[in-house]
Amino acid sequence: MAGHSHSHHDHAHAHGAGGHARGNGNQQRLLLTLLLASAYLIAEIVGGLLSNSLALLADAGHMFSDVASLGLSAFAVWLARQPSGSQRTYGFHRAEILAALINATTLVAVSLFIFKEAWERFQSPPEVRGGLMMSIAIGGLLVNLAGLFILHGGREENLNVRGAWLHVLSDALGSVAAISSGLAIYFFDWFWADPLISVVIGLLILYSSWHLLAEAVGVLMETAPASVDVAKLKAALTEPEGVIEIHDLHVWTISSGLDSVSCHVVSDGSRPYGELLSQLRELVHERCNIDHVTIQIEPQDFEEPVQRCEA
Secondary structure, eight states: OEEEEOOHHHHHHHHHHHHHHHHHHHHHHHHHHHHHHHHHHHHHHHHHHHHTOHHHHHHHHHHHHHHHHHHHHHHHHHHHTSOOTTTOTTTTTHHHHHHHHHHHHHHHHHHHHHHHHHHHHHHSOOOOOHHHHHHHHHHHHHHHHHHHHHHGGGTTTOHHHHHHHHHHHHHHHHHHHHHHHHHHHHHHOOTTHHHHHHHHHHHHHHHHHHHHHHHHHHHHTTOOOTTOOHHHHHHHHTOSTTEEEEEEEEEEEEETTEEEEEEEEEEOSSSOHHHHHHHHHHHHHHHHOOOEEEEEEEETTOOOSSOOOOO
């Protein structure tokens, strides 16, 4: 039997070397956006209370969740780069996924609270100061637009930053909705527009959080990345000369941008194991763009002492 474990240390070093600069950049983006959101949070809460606007308070509640999630996200980026010790062989990379999961769950909770409050206001719409509400909402929109601009550079490469970006995006849409509500109240005295727009904000929050929640849960459940067709990969791994069977094939995501593949390959012994191993690793790289690969090559008559773990 011959086995291969692509050096985890080397991979971690490569990922860390390239990822360290990205990690610093993402942390700076998150911290700057956190400062902006925190600075405007108090103004939005005070404005919502003074104007008696649920839509504005909903937007403030969402911005509060932004502040909490951005702080959590920045902490997770920092934690993922810390020395992990000998027992945590994957380091703290999953901290980013846990932060994304908490962010998504928080968004769902905020939207449910908004729906509850909106329902009560539909029964008896209170008077709302539309002018003040609109002014505060415009300020909130400007802050959110600045946050979107800051986070844009890191949202494609990191699920955690994407979660923060979605928070800010849905908050920006919430500010637009609050402005619309303020206009309706200021010019037409349509006080029912306030709870109605609040429901719209809640739906926007739910929509923005669903995919993030699904992705985070998928990573934690070690689901194969959406970009990888596991059946096709398994078929491709049986193509090289000398391969009889592939089993115990697993494809999973450790953290954003860090995917892994492991499998057992039964060989007929017609080729040197090292040569076959190199071809299989290159094949995984070409088909999936994954370099963190662990392959165990087994002779035909090899009997594993444990039960196979098939997907």
